[in-house]
Amino acid sequence: MKPLLRALPLAALLALPAAVHAQNDLSNFSATGRGGVINTFAQGYQAVGINPANLGRPGEPTVSFTVGEFGAGLASQTLSKSLFERMLNDFDEPLNQAQRSELVSALSGDNVLNLNLDATSLGLAIALPNGLGGLAFSNRVRMAAHVGLNPNAADIIVNGQNAAVMKQYYPAPNTSGQPTPTNPNAPLVSTVLDGTSIQLAATSEYNISYGVNVLDKPGVKVSVGAGYRYIQGLGIADVRADGGSLYAFSALAPVFDVNYGALANNPNFNSINDSGLFNSVGQGHGFDLGVALEVGKLVRLGASVTDLGSMKWTGNVVTANDQRLQQTTSQGVDTYNFVDEIAKQFDTNGQSLFTYEAARERKAALPGKVRLGGGVRVSSLFEAGLDVTLPLNKVAGNLTAPFVGLGVDFKPVNWVRLSSGLSGGAGYGTNLPLGITLVSSVWEAGVSSRDVLGYFSDKSPHYSIAAGFLRFKIGGDK
Template identity: 55%
Template structure:
């Protein structure tokens, strides 16, 4: 698994593409804290509300190359600890540092990472048909929430108190010792198609409907959720992660995928979006959408685990700030894994389905405000841990500058104050934004995020 961190670092720094928020690769939405259900237009409506493609009066053609966004946050780590986990991964942990991190990671929201990138997207308005958009996007998500035993095992290994204080014949079950532990990672490669059309077009009332389809390649997944009496644990990782599977390689039931170039998938699936958009009068906009309906089928390098006696680690736990790689070795499928995994042929899992609702007020071409509520409809890896609520505004002090801000909360993060800056003219936009200005600066509850787009073009219409 020695290249796992390299892939994650690439996702955090390059226009490829951790709780999942589809709009993070949309720099205009990021500046409003993710409020997008009534704002998003053309290809940026993909994965948010495809019905917005049915709006009329905007650009006839819109396209982009390389819109991307990354974010990392915690509600238990301090800023200095998060910085080291992200930027000083080669640094070795001292015994005091291991104990400090074991305490900090004892939290149901110890670490949330997400990165999205739209590598290429195009939207076209066609007579009669409506708006059609296509895109390619890569999404990476990760979430870490550990109970006290899991955090101590992760950082102290065989010296964790649960091992040193337990008698030889009193070994607890995983579901007893690790209840409340969640560990998820997902890397998805998507090809999207969306369509929206106007159904009712009256002077004071317009109704649009839309639908989207995506073909999803699963490059990797780790989904471990432990509750009292219940353990869900499975992994399927592409050969690009270079995992040492040890003796499981000799099991005839293990569907091993050998190393190949590129992001070789180990799973495939199909996703769907449905949406409605209403424009009432000259100012009010309403939006409703179901996104990421569908399933993934994981089949390559698939391992699963059931409830079992807690294994004792041979190692002394995580020894550096290279957390993502080392925690995966312990909890996922490394040679010194905490679980006894068995090979599987196939596992079907739902996509991270969400219900999005939004209300927007367009006061003028210079000012628009909106409210979004996004509710996760399942608990699979990559979905929001809690409901997202946000209020966002766009303001144009001049015809060529747009400022965005607002307030947002939930989705595994605390209260955030976003900020976005966009330079725009009738054919071209360039912008940069952050999900939380305070999170960039504060020591407690740090949230480091940035989204940017430098090649967004809108042709044949007036810039909104």
């Protein structure tokens, strides 16, 4: 994984010196098996970051906890499965001109790559006595990456200074190693790259959530809840060219193995060099608010707003401003190992698309979302739900588009729960999820995939897995 961790942010075309983009809830194997549908299903610690009001619902577990749940997902809407496999297995294969053209086409699109890595080290929830509600705690590490490239960006990555837009304004090749004077007639980089977004966000968060029942009448029960999280920022890269404007900055911890070159000597550069795995380059505070409603014995409704707040990035901060297109020194890629080649293209010792600047700090909003859910719980044997999740902004780590999902849980026998459904949006196309969970009176273990068809699809490959083996629930509705 280390080459990918290093290259994705550096490949942020353009905001990161090389010498120098998500659905969520993959760490919850039950939610992954339903394609991300969770709002009305979440119990105990699972309500953290989803809908804290669920902690106040009647029938919640007396105690629930988990250790070491994890998940990973990788998907593309433009790369074919065969091309993706060539990049993995034949990455040293030299490219001919036809293959270069194929690669440019495959890298052009709004969702070239979506990557999620999630892990919950510990989740714990306790139902307080005397109707005082429920309290939950958790620690979760998350990384989300998104790559969307317009045809110019894809062409520049693959062909460097031989890209069509480069040849238009800089017809003579540059082999001197010295910067080519900027053509005063060249367009702004934001224009050339319009529609391009390359994003990565990695955080470690410590959560506390509380929910309480505020109305308990025959046929109607209402709970409300709130959550707070302290967030350590492990890294961010956020590059967006949209509608004639450019937004570009990064702050990456030493674990990403970035060499900032001469920028490290700038007095405005707050260098963080300690190579500890969770050495942070920023911190922030997030908040969740939610309400949950039960109508009769069957119907559940939920609504929440999550990830309100912001991050302040203070270490290894690099920014880039809009400017006229200048000739890069890169000759482009010559093998299928384009991710690593991207990192080599934007060396601070050579001329790249941007002029990089050091900064003391940068503030950025959290990836806020509105979550809406409705569900029917027939019994402990069958439950179905519908979720809609709407991103509130376009920052790194957020969904690239609204998500809609339909999910079901079914227990054919007392010791097995099957999960499936149908989901779409958020940059992942249409998914058919599947999950299986082994169930006892207090213990659960399971494995799931967000899209079982994605393993076999040649047009839009999607690989995902989530698993957990140490989940416990004591008391409450099973």
